Amino acid sequence: MFNKIVVAVDGSPLSLKAVDKAVQLQVLLPSVEIYLICVYKHHSLFEASLSIGRPVEMDIPDKVLSDYAKGVVTYAKEHAWQQGATQVRGFVKSGRPSKVIVRFAREKEADLIVVGTRGTHSDKDGMFLGRVSHRVTSTARCPVLVV
Template structure:
């Protein structure tokens, strides 16, 4: 059965539904661990410098995105514990989300990846699956549960 469950979160409602489903699975398999990952896309200072709006105190985009991703993971961990999850660890990574999620699953020897159907960027595009969940489901070496 599933011993290591990887849940990708981005703060969207569907990613939190995926987290709840992973917790439900963990309750059925008490030895299972849940790994929560939030991946942010790297933005260079060069990309930020191309913006028309330039505040006086410009923050490094990766720092802001990393801090946000940490908040998302911490919130997800708190929710997981509130819902009765026992073994929960959180991770923040940068890069292309689908590639990072699949690679991280392989590194951690995840038995299952749980993702939401759509993330924060595809709420109203009319598609059933967002690009990240589609790519993860297509490329993962382990089963993928799309919630």
């Protein structure tokens, strides 16, 4: 049925519920591999220069966001292990989240994508679903479970 599950995580409580659902499936189907992915949006140095807040030492925005995303994936992996996961790998990517998640799932030949209904941000574009989950369900070639 399912062999590879991609779970989008962003540090929100609903993304951890998505992890929980993937782990529940893995318990039922022990051969399932879980791929956690956190996608951060690339910010150019020009965009960073427009920020009102100025740190004493200027970090490259992508490095800060990448480090944060790595922390999100590490936390989600630990959460998955605590829930009983057996095979979990974590990935951090840069780009437009919905496109990157769908492309990543295609590259990994995933059978299922699991996403939270809303992540750390919500807006009117997604109506009842968050913007990312709405776009993922609209463009993915495999089934999408929205938690």
